[in-house]
Amino acid sequence: MAINKDSNVFTFGFAIAMVVVVGTVLAVAAMGLKDRQKANVQQEKMKNILSTIGAMKADGDRSKAKGLFDKHVVEQKVFNAEGEIMEDAPEAFKIDVRKEYKSLPQSKRHYPLYVCEKDGETYYVIPMVGTGLWGPIWGYIALEGDMETIYGTSFDHKGETPGLGAEISQSSFQEQFEGKTIFNQEGKFVSVGVLKSGAEGNKHAVDGITGGTITSKGVDEMIDRTIGTYVPYFKTKKA
């Protein structure tokens, strides 16, 4: 029996069969690869945290991240928007700050803090999320044991312009932050600004990126807002 290719029955049948086949293939692929993808994302997160305290290079081997993470991260805390420790919060590492930034108001978000140790020194690593020019930007900032000097940073972005805003993920931009302080001499929180120019010699600012003004401003705002939340805790710890 010859099939009429242009009949409605055949067209519908073909469409249904195609959708079922394609759906099955994609579902199987997604399910089968999910664990691997999740592991990659987690290792990447660990690597980013570790890179801010210099325990791992930014281009280091991702598979070593888990072991190093367990070794260096000694404590994970979670704060609420007022800077108080939350006792009933989920594990800090499991909190997706980027998701919360998108879907929750500031007062409802969780603020994780990773307490790390390397060569006998203590470091505090804070995850940050903000908005760049084309999409989200995020990063980690590591403070030294005095809770005010920046030890290292790591920034990344979803789709900033290569060569311009995307430069925030380059070490030349990130290294500028090292040694800057977030409190002024009177002990007031001033954050670390990202300026258009003239940050040289300024202990509370770095130079922004030429042609990446909006991304630079996003980084500035992200650091100020995020670290600001932890300030009450740092103050009680220091006092």
Place this chain on the structure above:
Amino acid sequence: MAEEVAEKDNVEEKEPLFSKKNRKLLTDPLDDDNPITVQVLGICSALAITVQVQQAIIMALSVVFVMIGGNLIISLMRNIIPNRIRIIVQLVVIASLVILVDQILKAFVYDISKALSVFVGLIITNCIIMGRLEAFALGNKPWPSILDAVGNAAGYGWILIAVAVVREFFGSGAISFPGVGQLQIIPQGFYEFGYMNNNMMILPPMALVTVGIIIWIQRSKNTKLIED
């Protein structure tokens, strides 16, 4: 007598894998029938991802894969695809292949997937792919369809990479490769004498100008393309 004719037909059907006609499928899109410079298709992605050479290379490879897959699948199904929904069928095939590529990249080469980010999704909107599916794969056997896919993807890829080389060299003073990173080409000494990167090159309009210059050079060299 009848047997001889049958045999002759047989010989004709088994044309060599790289017959003159098939070779033309491969080489035509590189120059005479280039998808970007002659057919002016796929311009949007040519503007978006030619800031750095490494992105252009990865994009070109992804397009090769999706194009071969798409052309092959459509060509195999060409006799059963209902005419009225053929565009939807093509779209579904392309979209599924792209999602599959994206999933596999995420699972096995996470770093490359990170570098590509949104561009993988952009492959779906690349009009060259759908153009070839509609214009060639729907009416030809699988092997010529594969050759056509390789040829067109390569024709697209080399223009992409050429534009990216020009833009990255003048825009950043460097050339980047996947897995290697950016290599500075213009020496630091030049900058000390006051040389500056042309930031305009990084912005999309200059990609259009660069493509335009490539078309100009090509038309002045290739006599077949000169219009009266």
